[in-house]
Amino acid sequence: MQYSHTMGQRKTTPANRERIIQVAADLIRNNGIDNTTLADIAMAVGISKGTLYYYYATKGDLIFDVAERHMTNMTNRIFRWLESSGTSLPPRKVFRMVLDTVMHSKSRGLIHIYLLQEALTENPNLRKRFVEEYGRWRELIEEGLARIYRDSADHSAMAGVLLSTIDGLVLQRLIGVERLPIDSIAAFFESAVPPATPE
Amino acid sequence: MQYSHTMGQRKTTPANRERIIQVAADLIRNNGIDNTTLADIAMAVGISKGTLYYYYATKGDLIFDVAERHMTNMTNRIFRWLESSGTSLPPRKVFRMVLDTVMHSKSRGLIHIYLLQEALTENPNLRKRFVEEYGRWRELIEEGLARIYRDSADHSAMAGVLLSTIDGLVLQRLIGVERLPIDSIAAFFESAVPPATPE
Amino acid sequence: MQYSHTMGQRKTTPANRERIIQVAADLIRNNGIDNTTLADIAMAVGISKGTLYYYYATKGDLIFDVAERHMTNMTNRIFRWLESSGTSLPPRKVFRMVLDTVMHSKSRGLIHIYLLQEALTENPNLRKRFVEEYGRWRELIEEGLARIYRDSADHSAMAGVLLSTIDGLVLQRLIGVERLPIDSIAAFFESAVPPATPE
Amino acid sequence: MQYSHTMGQRKTTPANRERIIQVAADLIRNNGIDNTTLADIAMAVGISKGTLYYYYATKGDLIFDVAERHMTNMTNRIFRWLESSGTSLPPRKVFRMVLDTVMHSKSRGLIHIYLLQEALTENPNLRKRFVEEYGRWRELIEEGLARIYRDSADHSAMAGVLLSTIDGLVLQRLIGVERLPIDSIAAFFESAVPPATPE
DNA sequence: GATGAATGAGTTTTCATTCAT
DNA sequence: AATGAATGAAAACTCATTCAT
Numbered sequence: 001m002q003y004s005h006t007m008g009q010r011k012t013t014p015a016n017r018e019r020i021i022q023v024a025a026d027l028i029r030n031n032g033i034d035n036t037t038l039a040d041i042a043m044a045v046g047i048s049k050g051t052l053y054y055y056y057a058t059k060g061d062l063i064f065d066v067a068e069r070h071m072t073n074m075t076n077r078i079f080r081w082l083e084s085s086g087t088s089l090p091p092r093k094v095f096r097m098v099l100d101t102v103m104h105s106k107s108r109g110l111i112h113i114y115l116l117q118e119a120l121t122e123n124p125n126l127r128k129r130f131v132e133e134y135g136r137w138r139e140l141i142e143e144g145l146a147r148i149y150r151d152s153a154d155h156s157a158m159a160g161v162l163l164s165t166i167d168g169l170v171l172q173r174l175i176g177v178e179r180l181p182i183d184s185i186a187a188f189f190e191s192a193v194p195p196a197t198p199e
Numbered sequence: 200m201q202y203s204h205t206m207g208q209r210k211t212t213p214a215n216r217e218r219i220i221q222v223a224a225d226l227i228r229n230n231g232i233d234n235t236t237l238a239d240i241a242m243a244v245g246i247s248k249g250t251l252y253y254y255y256a257t258k259g260d261l262i263f264d265v266a267e268r269h270m271t272n273m274t275n276r277i278f279r280w281l282e283s284s285g286t287s288l289p290p291r292k293v294f295r296m297v298l299d300t301v302m303h304s305k306s307r308g309l310i311h312i313y314l315l316q317e318a319l320t321e322n323p324n325l326r327k328r329f330v331e332e333y334g335r336w337r338e339l340i341e342e343g344l345a346r347i348y349r350d351s352a353d354h355s356a357m358a359g360v361l362l363s364t365i366d367g368l369v370l371q372r373l374i375g376v377e378r379l380p381i382d383s384i385a386a387f388f389e390s391a392v393p394p395a396t397p398e
Numbered sequence: 399m400q401y402s403h404t405m406g407q408r409k410t411t412p413a414n415r416e417r418i419i420q421v422a423a424d425l426i427r428n429n430g431i432d433n434t435t436l437a438d439i440a441m442a443v444g445i446s447k448g449t450l451y452y453y454y455a456t457k458g459d460l461i462f463d464v465a466e467r468h469m470t471n472m473t474n475r476i477f478r479w480l481e482s483s484g485t486s487l488p489p490r491k492v493f494r495m496v497l498d499t500v501m502h503s504k505s506r507g508l509i510h511i512y513l514l515q516e517a518l519t520e521n522p523n524l525r526k527r528f529v530e531e532y533g534r535w536r537e538l539i540e541e542g543l544a545r546i547y548r549d550s551a552d553h554s555a556m557a558g559v560l561l562s563t564i565d566g567l568v569l570q571r572l573i574g575v576e577r578l579p580i581d582s583i584a585a586f587f588e589s590a591v592p593p594a595t596p597e
Numbered sequence: 598m599q600y601s602h603t604m605g606q607r608k609t610t611p612a613n614r615e616r617i618i619q620v621a622a623d624l625i626r627n628n629g630i631d632n633t634t635l636a637d638i639a640m641a642v643g644i645s646k647g648t649l650y651y652y653y654a655t656k657g658d659l660i661f662d663v664a665e666r667h668m669t670n671m672t673n674r675i676f677r678w679l680e681s682s683g684t685s686l687p688p689r690k691v692f693r694m695v696l697d698t699v700m701h702s703k704s705r706g707l708i709h710i711y712l713l714q715e716a717l718t719e720n721p722n723l724r725k726r727f728v729e730e731y732g733r734w735r736e737l738i739e740e741g742l743a744r745i746y747r748d749s750a751d752h753s754a755m756a757g758v759l760l761s762t763i764d765g766l767v768l769q770r771l772i773g774v775e776r777l778p779i780d781s782i783a784a785f786f787e788s789a790v791p792p793a794t795p796e
Numbered sequence: 797g798a799t800g801a802a803t804g805a806g807t808t809t810t811c812a813t814t815c816a817t
Numbered sequence: 818a819a820t821g822a823a824t825g826a827a828a829a830c831t832c833a834t835t836c837a838t
Binding site for chain 6: 037038039049050053057058059
């Protein structure tokens with residue numbers, strides 16, 4: 001209702017789902033999954049617990065959708081990065097950009113960890129989704145590297161390292177490690193020569 | 200540390216504490232922190248819940264000690280690696296060794312993530328401890344790199360990347376990402392030339 | 399009866415009512431009354447919960463109709479038996495027939511018990527209906543016995559026993575008692591001589 | 598035993614369990630199982646819901662114990678009847694006694710039905726117990742009949758009928774059928790001649 | 797006639813924590 | 818040191834019912 005800007009909308013349902021996911025994501029970001037109760041979410045959305053149940057049969061189902069949304073956001077973010085990597089920016093800048101982006105979205109990072117945890121302990125389906133998505137992310141990053149270096153070398157290792165490094169840095173960022181040497185890390189990646197490909 | 204009230208404790212106490220920590224760590228590894236109840240721990244140790252409270256005033260306190268123990272283990276592990284990096288092994292082997300070690304201790308990795316999560320959401324003190332320890336780990340790794348390369352270049356960036364990569368890889372390993380290209384990642388690190396230091 | 403507001407109802411209404419009752423009976427048979435939700439029924443019928451409420455103001459009302467239908471079925475069944483008891487079959491066969499019929503309709507039995515329970519705990523009106531109907535059943539059975547024995551003795555006791563036995567056997571059948579000696583029970587009834595009537 | 602009048606009692610636990618079962622049985626008798634909440638039971642016993650959980654991990658577990666107790670009571674009752682059947686009372690009186698006993702313990706009957714229902718729909722274990730116990734009851738009744746008739750004829754059919762009749766009569770009693778012809782039913786059983794045994 | 801949406805009162809269950817002995 | 822017993826606050830989930838359209 002409050003977010004239906006368009007006229008032609010038939011049902012309020014999608015809008016409500018949307019709001020629930022959004023609000024739930026916010027609460028989870030701030031308090032973690034376990035500390036976010038369905039009552040909290042319902043109240044924040046402005047509906048009753050019963051209504052929440054009307055939209056989601058289970059807390060797990062809701063979390064799943066929140067995670068789905070989160071992954072989509074991440075993927076989109078990488079896509080945008082991918083486009084910028086085609087430009088003539090020097091590699092170091094491009095790396096710096098990636099790392100910066102990730103680093104500074106502390107909240108994104110936080111929810112990422114929470115959701116991974118949930119996937120690990122409670123929700124096998126969610127875990128499968130994460131595995132899929134991680135695969136996709138690595139491919140995208142690899143493609144980005146190919147554009148940056150404009151060659152056909154095998155960048156899979158670097159892509160793997162880059163992806164892992166990002167997660168690892170996010171983790172450290174979250175727990176509050178200061179002075180993460182982002183600059184020199186970007187430089188490190190720039191300096192790393194792709195292994196000679198026999199091709 | 201904070202729980203040793205008297206000096207003259209009978210020796211059973213530390214032994215009991217020891218067992219509690221050990222058992223708690225195991226349970227947490229397998230089920231996560233939230234799915235490990237104090238009743239579970241007490242039963243697995245073979246004592247009553249009441250007795251558990253004799254040793255630990257709070258679940259959080261117990262978790263803290265478990266984490267402390269976990270960090271000590273990690274640090275020791277890195278120490279051992281440090282020693283081996285002084286040998287004349289080619290760098291690639293040394294990198295491979297680090298990554299392997301971490302990769303294959305899936306259970307260590309799991310508990311690491313659980314504890315980080317706890318530190319993040321519930322236990323600020325624990326978070327501080329992690330920050331400290333991450334700092335130490337980076338220094339140790341840096342030192343190891345210095346030994347490997349036998350130079351006085353600044354390896355802090357690489358150390359940062361290595362540490363982050365490890366965490367990131369553990370994360371992916373845990374959620375079940377297959378085909379992590381450990382070998383080529385090790386090669387990648389070997390090939391990475393430390394940035395020229397103006398020093 | 400109590401729900402037909404107008405005379406000129408379109409013919410779809412009774413048909414819908416019919417389907418609702420049928421479907422509800424099936425679900426109750428399989429899951430019990432408490433485990434059958436209105437949502438289940440609506441979904442199985444292919445209508446919305448709201449529509450269900452158009453036909454039945456209350457879950458209790460629906461159950462009442464289901465019970466009504468069930469009782470009618472039972473009564474009809476006894477009627478059919480009644481007719482067969484006029485034939486020249488030997489009494490033992492006739493008894494065997496009754497018992498068999500009841501025994502083998504396990505599903506009928508189940509719903510019978512569920513509805514009795516409901517009548518007992520939730521629905522006084524339904525209880526009254528059961529009392530009425532039980533009276534009718536006994537009379538019918540008595541009439542059947544008179545036909546079998548072609549005399550004017552008082553068969554009310556035997557009718558009472560027969561009716562009770564049937565319910566009791568159904569109960570045991572339902573909970574899974576094996577080896578119910580139906581044959582010898584039929585023989586037992588045959589051998590039982592009606593008490594000498596001073597008439 | 599049940600209220601531990603003895604001095605040597607160690608723990609209060611058995612006494613508490615006892616009270617819980619007792620109180621639960623009462624509430625169930627009056628309201629049915631589904632209408633008896635754990636909160637009701639806890640309040641009636643004078644303990645907290647948490648404490649109730651301390652004694653019974655599950656509502657089903659508690660019901661199971663209530664049922665166990667109920668069955669024991671029934672069995673004891675039959676035992677006592679068994680003893681009296683050895684006396685020189687005329688058979689009719691003995692039958693009358695059984696029926697009367699059962700008839701007049703309306704509350705026993707109610708809980709019996711409730712528990713059967715539970716066994717049927719929710720608790721397979723309980724169902725097995727009932728099957729066992731029904732078998733035992735039939736044997737006991739058979740033994741009683743042998744004593745009454747002081748012969749070695751096969752009374753299993755009559756025992757089966759008697760047991761079923763009792764359940765059936767209880768059922769009718771519960772729903773409020775008036776004028777159950779107990780007297781003539783007793784007479785009916787007396788008049789029933791056991792089938793000639795070729796022995 | 798029909799329905800999707802919303803609700804709230806209730807239910808079982810969980811579990812860290814306390815405490816008298 | 819040790820423990821059994823007790824607790825209460827909270828959490829997820831259920832579902833009959835209502836109602837505007």
